[in-house]
Amino acid sequence: MSKEENNLKKLARTNLATNFVKKCKGEWNHDEWLKFCDSIKEKGYSPIDLDQVGLLLENKKAEYCAKQTCACSN
Template sequence: MDKKAENLKKLSRTNIVMNFIKKNNGKWNHTGWVEFCEYLKEKGYTPIDFDQVGLMLETKKAAYLAAK
């Protein structure tokens, strides 16, 4: 498994994505996305496929909003 895939898997095992979704009540703009990506870099989750992070975020966001 390459480092990007490892970091994506590592991220998926945390609450980081869901915490971001909850903090923003399931809504964010491009600036929020960029800040989230920077946060992941600061926390050591790079290299990572940010397209896949975006898909993970949208999937979890849909579940979060459906449960509201």
């Protein structure tokens, strides 16, 4: 397993992505995305495939939106 894959798996086992989605209420802009990427790198999740991080966030967003009474945009 590559270091990028290992870091992604470690990240997925934390609440960082879920907490980000909750904080943003399922919606975020590019600047917020970049800040999240910087924050995970600062926490030691580097190198990491940011495309895969994006997919992880989208999966967490789908879980978050499924639990909400109002619909998130897809």
